[in-house]
Amino acid sequence: DTAVSQTPKYLVTQMGNDKSIKCEQNLGHDTMYWYKQDSKKFLKIMFSYNNKELIINETVPNRFSPKSPDKAHLNLHINSLELGDSAVYFCASSPPGLRSGETQYFGPGTRLLVL
């Protein structure tokens, strides 16, 4: 009965590889997000999708490409991984629509380590 789930939980890979992280929510929410948490625990928005449409795209390298096959899923594909991509990536979702003040619910995170 997990609300927001992510796979994998841990990801260790070599520099230059391509990897994907998957996110699924069973809350019936329309809006989903990707956040990156660096080593100093600072959480920063990367992308947001509303009903499969990209609505937020922060200053993120082109190597990062989100994909939303349906409104319950938001995946993150990363090409040519670099050492600086090592971080914890969190998926989140919020209730339908873009009404202000909607609470976002977070997944457990994917810990990416690039060697």
Place this chain on the structure above:
Amino acid sequence: EDQVTQSPEALRLQEGESSSLNCSYTVSGLRGLFWYRQDPGKGPEFLFTLYSAGEEKEKERLKATLTKKESFLHITAPKPEDSATYLCAVQAGGGKLIFGQGTELSVKP
């Protein structure tokens, strides 16, 4: 520029020793201020949403308050299980949350 600053960065308390965490913010048009709790190795867990100055919300030993420039998270008679990192965030345009750097709370028995 929208910004959130939390203080202190770390706080050590004895069990039962009440205290407050501060979240100062600047945002063009506050749509909501959120408090989350994050345990090591886990995702942020939602605690409170505050929408307007003067608003207060409570949950067990936690009470969140909001003014036009800052929010406080008051912890009354904390227990060791309250130990966690507490994150404050404001909602900006498009729904994105802008987070502070967090306050790491440690409560010793």
